[in-house]
Amino acid sequence: MNRPLPGRMDRRLAIKWMLAAGAASVLADTLSLAAPLADGAPAGAPRGYGTDPDLVRPYKPGDYWPLTLSEAQLRTTAALCDVILPAEGSVPSASGAGVPDFIDEWVSAPYPNYVKDRKIVLDGLAWVDGESQKRFGKAFADAAPGQRVSLCDALAPEAAAGSPLESPSKFFRRFRNLTSAGFYTTPVGMKDLGYVGNVPLATFDGPPADLVAMLGLTDEVKW
Amino acid sequence: MAFVTPSTAADKYDVIVVGSGAAGGQAAYTLTMDGARVLMIEAGRNYDPRSETPMFQTPDMAPLRGAGTPDKPIGFFDATIDGGWSVPGEPYTNASTDKARQFFWWRARMLGGRTNHWARHALRNGPYDFKPYSRDGLGFDWPISYDDVAPYYDKVEMLIGVYGTNNALENTPDSPEGCLLPPPKARIGELLASQRGRRLGIPVVPIRRAVLTRPLDHRTIPAKLHPGNARAQRIIAEDMQSRAACFWATSCGRGCSIRANYQSTTVHIPPAMATGNLDVLVNSMVREIRVDPSGKATGVVYVDKTTGAEGRASARAVVLAASACETVRVLLNSKSGMFPNGIGNSGGLVGKYIMDTVGANWSGQIPLLENLPPHNEDGAGGLHVYSPWWLYKEASKLGFARGYHVEFGSGKGMPGGYAPFTPDPGGRTSFGLKMKEEARRYYGSHIGFSGRGEMIPNADSFCELDPKVVDKWGIPVLRFSWKWSQHEIRQVAHMQRTFADWIEAMGGTNKTRPDPDGSKAIAGGGFVIHEVGGAIMGSSAATSVTNSWSQVWDVRNVFVADGAVFASNADKNPTLTIMALAWRTADRVLDEMRRGNI
Numbered sequence: 001m002n003r004p005l006p007g008r009m010d011r012r013l014a015i016k017w018m019l020a021a022g023a024a025s026v027l028a029d030t031l032s033l034a035a036p037l038a039d040g041a042p043a044g045a046p047r048g049y050g051t052d053p054d055l056v057r058p059y060k061p062g063d064y065w066p067l068t069l070s071e072a073q074l075r076t077t078a079a080l081c082d083v084i085l086p087a088e089g090s091v092p093s094a095s096g097a098g099v100p101d102f103i104d105e106w107v108s109a110p111y112p113n114y115v116k117d118r119k120i121v122l123d124g125l126a127w128v129d130g131e132s133q134k135r136f137g138k139a140f141a142d143a144a145p146g147q148r149v150s151l152c153d154a155l156a157p158e159a160a161a162g163s164p165l166e167s168p169s170k171f172f173r174r175f176r177n178l179t180s181a182g183f184y185t186t187p188v189g190m191k192d193l194g195y196v197g198n199v200p201l202a203t204f205d206g207p208p209a210d211l212v213a214m215l216g217l218t219d220e221v222k223w
Numbered sequence: 224m225a226f227v228t229p230s231t232a233a234d235k236y237d238v239i240v241v242g243s244g245a246a247g248g249q250a251a252y253t254l255t256m257d258g259a260r261v262l263m264i265e266a267g268r269n270y271d272p273r274s275e276t277p278m279f280q281t282p283d284m285a286p287l288r289g290a291g292t293p294d295k296p297i298g299f300f301d302a303t304i305d306g307g308w309s310v311p312g313e314p315y316t317n318a319s320t321d322k323a324r325q326f327f328w329w330r331a332r333m334l335g336g337r338t339n340h341w342a343r344h345a346l347r348n349g350p351y352d353f354k355p356y357s358r359d360g361l362g363f364d365w366p367i368s369y370d371d372v373a374p375y376y377d378k379v380e381m382l383i384g385v386y387g388t389n390n391a392l393e394n395t396p397d398s399p400e401g402c403l404l405p406p407p408k409a410r411i412g413e414l415l416a417s418q419r420g421r422r423l424g425i426p427v428v429p430i431r432r433a434v435l436t437r438p439l440d441h442r443t444i445p446a447k448l449h450p451g452n453a454r455a456q457r458i459i460a461e462d463m464q465s466r467a468a469c470f471w472a473t474s475c476g477r478g479c480s481i482r483a484n485y486q487s488t489t490v491h492i493p494p495a496m497a498t499g500n501l502d503v504l505v506n507s508m509v510r511e512i513r514v515d516p517s518g519k520a521t522g523v524v525y526v527d528k529t530t531g532a533e534g535r536a537s538a539r540a541v542v543l544a545a546s547a548c549e550t551v552r553v554l555l556n557s558k559s560g561m562f563p564n565g566i567g568n569s570g571g572l573v574g575k576y577i578m579d580t581v582g583a584n585w586s587g588q589i590p591l592l593e594n595l596p597p598h599n600e601d602g603a604g605g606l607h608v609y610s611p612w613w614l615y616k617e618a619s620k621l622g623f624a625r626g627y628h629v630e631f632g633s634g635k636g637m638p639g640g641y642a643p644f645t646p647d648p649g650g651r652t653s654f655g656l657k658m659k660e661e662a663r664r665y666y667g668s669h670i671g672f673s674g675r676g677e678m679i680p681n682a683d684s685f686c687e688l689d690p691k692v693v694d695k696w697g698i699p700v701l702r703f704s705w706k707w708s709q710h711e712i713r714q715v716a717h718m719q720r721t722f723a724d725w726i727e728a729m730g731g732t733n734k735t736r737p738d739p740d741g742s743k744a745i746a747g748g749g750f751v752i753h754e755v756g757g758a759i760m761g762s763s764a765a766t767s768v769t770n771s772w773s774q775v776w777d778v779r780n781v782f783v784a785d786g787a788v789f790a791s792n793a794d795k796n797p798t799l800t801i802m803a804l805a806w807r808t809a810d811r812v813l814d815e816m817r818r819g820n821i
Contacts, residue, residue: 049286051294051305052268055277055477058284084654102288111292149655156651173652180642184662185282185289190638192659193666194597198279198637200470204602206408211598215591217414221608223390223426 048110061105068108076125077103079141083148084179091192094183102182124171227502229527229534236262236538238812239523241509244336245798246544246785246805248491253809255500256455262536264525266508267305267332272488276480278473282639290640302340302478306331312695316702326703327749328548334505335488339478342605343432344796345385347376349394352793359624362679363790366762366771375803377402381444383485387431395611404436410600412592412633412670413608419728430609433485439463462494475604510698511557512541512781518561520781526696540780540812540821547787548686551757552701555688567768567775573758574686578792580753581676582746583715587726587733592668600634612794623713627676627794635667674718677794678711680756705748715741755786755797772811780821784808
């Protein structure tokens, strides 16, 4: 079952939420996070950022492990991201907000859960390009905007188990959630969503009085 | 005195404190303020929240947008260093291969330990919580009562700063005037949950969290904390003035560079250092306590993790505050001719009765909260309200013993891995401008409930030394065994049913009803990270590891200041009680030294 993460949670709720949300969540499930790092990784494989990274400096995709998507895969990724989150007025599209690099970082990461996503995403991107060739005679990124949307339309319904679209539609849901996670964690995405926090305030005044009244509530919590 | 190395540490101290978190920080604070010379030994590295806390960083500045990995299980910005449910080079084992029978042990290897990232929920145990056996015949009574601990709860609240209110609710103690800071205003989702909870008979009140909603009263509190000790009063008054109040941004789990919330590294250790009586040795893993032929502890043996060399430290008393299971491990590894099974273990009770908190969740989407005008809901970096357990009078009808409190989160906080989902089951995966519209509409319209309940100690949940496995320092590791009883499993079913009803009372719909079998939803042992027990206190050496002063029956100059002494694990988050008991234990150490008993 897909369940979104609410925006504001304490860390206990957050971690439990991961457990409740399971593999469909954008975040990893707790049991796998409790596992030690996968043994038997190939020699020379990147090892992640370790248990004591500098938390204060800013990072960008590729800082800790090499990005691995090919040019062609990145083109498909960008095109698909932008069908999912197109530009809107002055708000950039997902690719304009740097989401393809984030997805590349995600599927290139050395951690077990991410390695699972890598297979889903690479298989899915290949399917999308193959299907586009079949339908339109060209790669997905070269297809006309309407053609791209029609292909995604075919993947949007939840496909029945055993149907040929089962894996592609699962990929689409996963890819769409990654795109969303990547976009709404950028300053431009947060603003588009209506997040107005992360600024120091002298006082915390709670919700606006007219909103409290509109919902028929009182602003005091008492028993 | 300050940070020392094995070669600069003194030959002898009054007290060695093993660990630097809630228990170690409080014990060291109390001891040094009263003039004792203390060596604090921490297995992890030094950590400075003032320079190391990512206060305003957004997820796009972190690898993987800050999502959890085995390196940083709770997310990149979580304050934990060198920690998680697995620590490289420092394994533990489980006796069973069945996940449901395993325990997952969270550790943090850093100065301040888990206090750097904790949720800051600072609830008092109530009177019932110290005498549970007397009420329902299950588990154990503590040898102390609420009244014994209450004065220490008062002092800890005044020292660390806790927001909250008094509500005169059953087994949910009020604090005396002057202990609490005002709570922050509730968020809109919390107000709605409060109104609808009332219809179901569920109380919602301000939670208590260790966050300064205004500066501490440095004029009156120091004299209440340290009567007759002018120097201690001056030191803590000065320190209180250097802590800022919350500026209503950034999650407390990252730590706090302005020292607005409690962590040992920002509240306990700085004033303890200012006394000049505290030495801190980091990166040093205590292996065992040594005893002399008379059976008195002489100090500890530790491994300097930087060099791998063995070191020794001597003191008149040893206070274990390494976290419940690590304390158990030190006791069990302290083998000698006199104590072949480890210190405190003559009754075979060390490691027995490990308890975690019972946890389960349920979440829902609330149409009334859709499309609300954007406003800042960051607040105090955590929860503002909660529901204390409310069904004490119904205990006989529930099918399980004890109870739980409810923590719930809602609102337009900083988006993490956000993706909008339509509430319709089996619906299409939306995309395009429709998805963007849905994202704005549903953002902040979800509520997630977490039950936090009491586990009854049982004989199947324990830890012992693994006969074969050692860590990278050659120190024998713990092997866990775990089992939930029907009390916990039925409690979880009750939690989920309650949460589903609550969501409907808020106008939401549940995609499915909860599974009546609670064993499917119960969080695994160790996942709530509230483990306590393993060296429980009691009224006789035959039934417990320590006496009512957390003093090990077998070796009177060894004290257990952390959660290992808990004889029960109330639904209340354990940290405040750990600190209150650590203060009380430190007072006992001082008394025993003054009397010449140790």
